Each structure stands twice: as structure tokens, then as C-alpha cells.
Amino acid sequence: MDGIHDLGGKHGHGHVRQESSEPAFHARWEAAVFAMVNAAAASGAFKNTDRFRHAIERIDPVAYLSHGYYGRWLGGVETLLVEAGLITTDEISRKALEHGADASDLIAARPGLVPDPQGDPPVNSMSDRSLNRPARYKPGDLVRTATVVQSGHTRLPAYARGKIGQVIDVHGGWVYPDTNAHGRGEQPQHLYTVAFTGSELFPAPIDAADDQPESSQDQNIRVCLDLFEPYLTPATSGARL
Amino acid sequence: MSNHEHEHQQPPQAIRAEALESLLIEKGLLTPDAIDEVIIRYGERVGPLNGARLVAKAWCDPVFRQQLLEDGTSAVADFNFEGGQVEKLVVVANTEQIHNVVVCTLCSCYPWAVLGLPPKWYKDPAYRSRIVREPRVLLAEMGLALAPDIEIRVWDSSAEIRYMVLPLQPGESVGEDEAQLVERVTRDSMIGVAVL
Numbered sequence: 001m002d003g004i005h006d007l008g009g010k011h012g013h014g015h016v017r018q019e020s021s022e023p024a025f026h027a028r029w030e031a032a033v034f035a036m037v038n039a040a041a042a043s044g045a046f047k048n049t050d051r052f053r054h055a056i057e058r059i060d061p062v063a064y065l066s067h068g069y070y071g072r073w074l075g076g077v078e079t080l081l082v083e084a085g086l087i088t089t090d091e092i093s094r095k096a097l098e099h100g101a102d103a104s105d106l107i108a109a110r111p112g113l114v115p116d117p118q119g120d121p122p123v124n125s126m127s128d129r130s131l132n133r134p135a136r137y138k139p140g141d142l143v144r145t146a147t148v149v150q151s152g153h154t155r156l157p158a159y160a161r162g163k164i165g166q167v168i169d170v171h172g173g174w175v176y177p178d179t180n181a182h183g184r185g186e187q188p189q190h191l192y193t194v195a196f197t198g199s200e201l202f203p204a205p206i207d208a209a210d211d212q213p214e215s216s217q218d219q220n221i222r223v224c225l226d227l228f229e230p231y232l233t234p235a236t237s238g239a240r241l
Numbered sequence: 242m243s244n245h246e247h248e249h250q251q252p253p254q255a256i257r258a259e260a261l262e263s264l265l266i267e268k269g270l271l272t273p274d275a276i277d278e279v280i281i282r283y284g285e286r287v288g289p290l291n292g293a294r295l296v297a298k299a300w301c302d303p304v305f306r307q308q309l310l311e312d313g314t315s316a317v318a319d320f321n322f323e324g325g326q327v328e329k330l331v332v333v334a335n336t337e338q339i340h341n342v343v344v345c346t347l348c349s350c351y352p353w354a355v356l357g358l359p360p361k362w363y364k365d366p367a368y369r370s371r372i373v374r375e376p377r378v379l380l381a382e383m384g385l386a387l388a389p390d391i392e393i394r395v396w397d398s399s400a401e402i403r404y405m406v407l408p409l410q411p412g413e414s415v416g417e418d419e420a421q422l423v424e425r426v427t428r429d430s431m432i433g434v435a436v437l
Contacts, residue, residue, distance in 0.1 A: 008346030008397065009374045013366040016383055024283040024358050028276070029258040034283075035275040036258075036265060043270050053348050063254075069349060069364040071254035078261060087264060095260035105253035126328050127401045155399045157346050159373060171329065174400060191400055202374050220392045223373050226400035 001151050002158060004061035009159035009202060030070040037077045045077070045084040047121050050181035054153035055079045063108035075108025083115035119183030122175075129188035131173030135229070137192055141167045142235040145194075145227065153181035156231045160223075163200050164238030168224065169193035176228055190229040195222050200238070282323070288357035291322050292405055293426035295332070295355060297419045300410045310334055310407070322354040327403045330355065333396065334407040335436070340391050341406045342380065342433030344372045345398040352403035356431055363432065373397060383434050406433040 007013070025031045037052070046052050056064075059075030067075065081087045089111065097103065123129070137143060147162035155177050173188040180186050198221030265271035295317060299306040309316040313330035330352060333341040345351065349364040362368050371379045376393045380386075387393065396404040408430040414422060414437075429435035 005347060007366050007369040008344075010366070010370040013370045016362045016365070016367045016371075016379065018362050018383065019360070022360050024288075025280060026361070027255060028280075029255040029262075031280045031283075032262045032276045033258050035279045036261060036271060038279070039265060039271040039275060056348065065366060067252070067254040069361065070258070071252075074254055074258050074261065078257075081261075081265075086270065087261075087268065091264055092257065092261055095264050096257045099256050099260045099263070100251070101253060101256045101260065105257070107257070108254065128328065155347060157397065157399065159346070160397075171400075171402065177400075191402075193402075195394075198374075198376075218377055218389070220389060221376060221395070222392065223395045223397060225397045226402050228400070 001057060001149065001153065003057045004064045005057045006158045008157045025070075033070045033074045033077070037073055040077050040081055040084075040086075043084075043086060044118075045080045045086055047118055048175075048180055050153060050175070050177040051116075051183075052076055052080065053177070054181040057153065058110050058112075059108040060106060060110060063106050066106075067108055071108060075110070078109035079111050082109065082111040084118075116181075117183035119180070119185060123186065127175040128171075129173040129175060129186065131188055131190060135170050135172075135190040135192075137167045137170070137190075137229070137232065137234075139167050139169060142238050143167060143192075143194060143232040144235040144238075146231050146233075150178075152178065154178050154231075156227060157225070159201055160196065160225055160227075163196055164235045165194040165196035165200065165225075166238075167192050168195045171226070174228070176230070178228070178230070192227055192229070192232070193224055194227050194232070195224045197221065198223060283358050287323060287353060289355075289426075289428035289431065290423070291320065291357075292352070292355040292428070292431045293423045294320070294419075295405075296407060296426045296431065297422035299332075299407055300414075300422055301419050306407075313405070317355065327352050327354040329402045330405065331396075331402055332405050332407050333394065335409050335433075337409070338390075338392060339394060340387055340433065340436075341394045341396065341404075342372060342376060343396045343398065343404045343406060344369060346370070346373055347399060350398040350403065352405050355405055356428060360428070380434060385435055406431050408437050411437045 056072050056076035063075055082089055144164050145161055171191040174191040175186040176189045198218055204217050299309050309332050313332040335341055346369045351359040373395050376395050430437050
């Protein structure tokens with residue numbers, strides 16, 4: 001989906017703010033969210049990580065940017081708990097008001113009216129799966145990434161769509177997030193590491209100033225992504241690395 | 242923790258988290274112990290010290306180094322690290338010509354078992370948006386100025402493979418034993434936003 005979570009290459013997010021001696025959790029509620037995500041998985045609210053990632057992608061986009069990492073997890077887990085019928089949004093909201101929340105507070109969770117089916121539980125806890133069909137690509141092959149994505153979960157970021165890169169590693173079959181997140185099965189696919197030049201992913205604008213601080217003219221950048229076979233088609237020409 | 246003392250300073254997501262926590266405890270879906278376990282596990286047992294041990298061993302032991310770079314998953318299996326989030330570990334080595342740096346632009350995937358939970362900046366939009374587009378500029382802002390002739394390789398963790406950087410060993414540390422070397426290895430050097 002073309003969601004707020006797909007941040008690669010976006011402008012306007014400012015400077016990285018590093019902390020010294022950062023604790024694992026900045027407040028107890030963050031650890032509580034972590035534990036609640038584990039508890040939700042244990043109680044069957046979601047059966048795989050792909051589904052949890054997609055629940056986070058579906059939270060309110062303003063909350064996505066303003067509630068922080070564990071705020072995003074909270075929105076995701078609340079969505080899944082409600083969709084699984086384990087709690088209701090009204091129950092949480094009532095409880096939140098008791099705890100001092102304001103009725104106008106932004107609620108991150110966005111449970112669907114008709115949630116995806118849960119699908120089968122994972123075959124095992126790992127995501128690699130043996131495939132009896134051969135990999136279509138080998139290291140050195142040039143590939144072009146898909147230009148369009150569906151509205152659901154995918155692991156092909158917007159900045160790497162419609163781009164030509166070179167396969168640098170093959171990883172065998174892996175559970176396909178695009179179906180697994182939606183209860184449509186694991187449908188394992190061959191997984192590849194594909195390397196792209198920086199200028200392929202982010203071409204220099206036509207009116208680029210010589211002193212532009214961006215790296216679009218930097219010939220010495222490679223970006224590598226792990227991409228599933230359905231995202232790729234063969235490319236016949238393009239920049240070899 | 243008293244809610245009433247803090248309610249005016251608490252961000253809305255913190256209040257809602259506490260509300261959900263008490264609701265799940267009422268419904269028997271969560272025990273308070275589970276929260277303490279998470280705090281102890283990631284505060285004390287799982288952290289970048291695990292990755293530092295791998296780096297120090299790789300600096301001292303060429304056979305282990307080769308194994309770590311060729312098949313990181315099996316190379317670390319004997320260490321029995323807990324912490325999750327690493328089904329397949331790929332370790333990428335910095336050289337005099339190539340500098341590696343790790344990100345997850347779509348969420349915040351990170352090799353928990355070897356580096357612990359990621360720092361806040363790793364999960365924030367600024368890092369995730371910029372490191373794939375202008376890595377040299379951003380790394381310089383973060384205190385790591387790399388010469389233009391050094392190739393930067395950015396690893397965007399878009400599937401279940403997790404990446405860790407094997408930093409270059411500082412010249413002055415050659416001859417030190419593994420325990421001393423472990424002390425030198427920083428979390429940021431294994432993400433690739435710093436060198437040693």
C-alpha cells in the first residue's frame with residue numbers, strides 16, 4: 001500500500017536526533033506495549049508478523065508520525081485485538097477516559113469493518129520454505145521492479161518501484177508477506193537481494209543545482225533490497241554494478 | 242505507576258497503552274509479570290554486547306570471520322542468542338573502499354538478537370527516509386564523514402533477512418585480546434553510522 005509508513009526517500013523529515021546512553025525503553029508503557037503485542041499473538045489475535053506489520057501500516061497516518069514507535073505498535077495491536085473480537089474499541093476508549101485521556105485524543109487504531117480472514121497458522125516459526133520450482137534469476141541478472149502495488153501489504157518500497165537493479169544474492173523460498181498478511185496463505189516465493197545504484201533510485205532533477213546537497217549525483221552509492229520474485233521481471237539493459 | 246500523578250505530562254498514546262494494559266489484565270489476556278520480563282530481557286540480557294562479541298571474535302579468528310561473512314546464521318548459532326528477529330543473519334564487512342550501513346525504510350526491522358532493540362533514531366522518519374537517498378550527507382550529519390571515493394552500500398531490510406555491519410578493526414587495537422576488543426565495539430559501528 002502507498003502508506004505513510006513507506007518513508008524511503010521522502011523529503012522533509014529533518015535531522016536525526018541521537019541520544020547518548022539510551023535505555024531500551026523510555027517509559028514503562030513502551031515495555032507494556034511490547035508485552036501486549038506478545039500477549040495478542042499468544043491469544044491468537046494475529047498469526048504472523050506480516051499481519052502485525054500491516055496493522056501498523058493501517059493506523060491513522062498522523063498518529064504514525066506523531067505517536068512514536070511503540071505508539072505505532074499500540075495502534076497496530078489494538079486494531080488486531082478488536083478485529084479478532086477479543087476487545088472492543090468502546091471498551092478501550094472508556095478505560096482510557098478513566099485513565100485520564102481526553103475525549104479528543106487521536107486514536108491510532110483503525111480496525112476494519114470486515115477484517116481479512118485469519119488464514120492458517122504458520123507452518124513453523126521460521127519464514128524460509130523449500131520450493132520445488134527453480135529460481136528464475138541468478139546473481140548477475142538484471143531485473144526491473146514492478147511499477148504498481150495493490151492496496152494491501154507489500155515489501156516493495158515506493159522508492160524502488162519501476163527501477164532496474166542487479167541480483168547479487170539468492171535466498172531460496174520465503175513466506176510471501178503480500179498474501180500472508182491477509183490470511184491468503186504463505187505462498188512462498190524465491191527471495192533475492194537486488195542492488196541498485198543511487199542514481200537509478202533517485203535520478204538528479206533536471207534543474208539540479210551544482211551545490212545541491214543531495215546525493216543524486218553521487219556515483220558511489222549502492223542500495224540493496226531483499227525482493228520477492230513476483231516483484232521482478234527480467235531487464236535486458238541497465239547500469240551494471 | 243500512578244496514573245493521576247502523571248496524567249498531565251503523559252502523551253495520549255501512553256494513557257491509552259495503560260488503559261489497554263488494564264483491560265487485557267482484567268480479561269486475563271496479559272499478566273503484569275510479562276511486562277517485567279520484557280524490561281529485564283531487553284534491558285539486561287539482549288543488547289549490542291552480543292554483536293560486539295561476534296565482531297571481536299571475527300577480528301581475532303580468520304576462520305570465524307570467514308564463516309560469519311559467508312553464513313552468518315550458522316556462525317552465530319552456537320552463541321544461542323535470544324531476542325528474536327533474526328531468521329537469517331547476513332554480516333557485511335567494511336573495507337577501506339566500501340562502507341556498509343543498515344536501515345529498514347518500511348518499518349524498523351533490526352537484528353535484535355545481536356544488537357538488542359534499535360535506538361529511537363533508527364525507527365524515526367528522518368533516518369528511514371534519508372539514509373537511502375542521501376547516505377553520505379546524512380552520515381556526515383551524524384558525525385561520520387566519508388570520502389567521496391568510498392562506496393556506500395545501504396542495506397534496506399525489506400524481508401526477514403537481518404543485516405549487521407562488521408566494522409574495520411582500529412589499527413591501534415591490533416594485538417589486544419578478545420575481551421579488550423569487545424569493549425571497543427559500539428552499537429552504531431555495527432549499524433554502520435559510525436566507524437571505530
